[in-house]
Amino acid sequence: MYRGREGQWAFFLHRLSGIAILLYLLIHVLNISAAMWGPEVSERLFAIEHTPIFRIGLVGVIAAVLYHALNGLRVILMDFTAWGVRLQRELWYGVWLLFALFFVPALIKIVPEILRTMGVI
Amino acid sequence: MAIRARRYSQARAQAGTNLELAWWVFMRVSGLVLVFLVLGHLYMANILINAGDVDYNYIARRLSNTTWKIYDWVMLSLSLLHGMNGLRYVLDDWVRDARARFWTKIVTYSLAVLVFFVGSMSLLNHDFSKGLSENTRLEHSEGTR
Numbered sequence: 001m002y003r004g005r006e007g008q009w010a011f012f013l014h015r016l017s018g019i020a021i022l023l024y025l026l027i028h029v030l031n032i033s034a035a036m037w038g039p040e041v042s043e044r045l046f047a048i049e050h051t052p053i054f055r056i057g058l059v060g061v062i063a064a065v066l067y068h069a070l071n072g073l074r075v076i077l078m079d080f081t082a083w084g085v086r087l088q089r090e091l092w093y094g095v096w097l098l099f100a101l102f103f104v105p106a107l108i109k110i111v112p113e114i115l116r117t118m119g120v121i
Numbered sequence: 122m123a124i125r126a127r128r129y130s131q132a133r134a135q136a137g138t139n140l141e142l143a144w145w146v147f148m149r150v151s152g153l154v155l156v157f158l159v160l161g162h163l164y165m166a167n168i169l170i171n172a173g174d175v176d177y178n179y180i181a182r183r184l185s186n187t188t189w190k191i192y193d194w195v196m197l198s199l200s201l202l203h204g205m206n207g208l209r210y211v212l213d214d215w216v217r218d219a220r221a222r223f224w225t226k227i228v229t230y231s232l233a234v235l236v237f238f239v240g241s242m243s244l245l246n247h248d249f250s251k252g253l254s255e256n257t258r259l260e261h262s263e264g265t266r
Contacts, residue, residue, distance in 0.1 A: 022205070
């Protein structure tokens with residue numbers, strides 16, 4: 001439809017983030033459900049998850065969810081309004097504007113927590 | 122085959138079957154609901170608290186609360202259906218070999234059913250309040266949100 005330009009990037013990133021989120025969802029549900037087998041099992045899994053590398057991965061998951069959610073709203077606008085397709089490029093820039101608006105404060109909250117566990121600050 | 126339409130009228134024209142059109146509509150409706158459920162979930166688990174502090178007690182408290190059981194189960198059901206149908210679109214596009222596509226779907230759908238079953242058991246069929254002392258429950262009743 002709009003090959004090689006913003007629209008195609010929006011589509012590709014939507015798929016990529018979707019696959020990443022689905023993969024995390026499957027692991028996350030099994031991991032949280034493991035609490036059924038008691039505190040020992042749970043704590044052993046959390047010990048892994050609270051390592052800096054997993055915390056950084058989680059920040060990536062948050063970014064993927066935020067992009068997928070905002071671009072999903074853009075897709076809905078394109079599907080159900082008369083002007084959505086015409087303004088799809090502007091809407092995509094709007095997606096990134098809102099993404100930054102939510103993600104930067106989240107980073108300011110979460111990154112110091114991770115750095116503290118690493119003993120950097 | 123996934124519908125490539127950008128408008129409902131086009132989607133209706135392109136849909137091979139009523140089922141495929143129903144999935145097209147479902148992706149938009151569930152997506153809109155999930156925006157609020159999942160972003161709310163992320164806000165509660167990452168912004169209101171430190172995700173690195175989450176432990177067994179936090180889970181047990183949260184999964185002892187009926188509101189969160191319902192919230193989590195709706196989120197689990199919708200996100201698995203939305204995610205697995207999205208994966209179906211991707212596999213139809215990217216896995217060209219019919220046999221490989223068939224088996225990839227069998228394996229991933231089975232995995233999703235298993236995850237849905239295990240997740241539902243933990244939400245609906247396990248009493249997490251048993252291990253919590255009365256004090257812990259009162260002390261943290263606000264913290265469970």
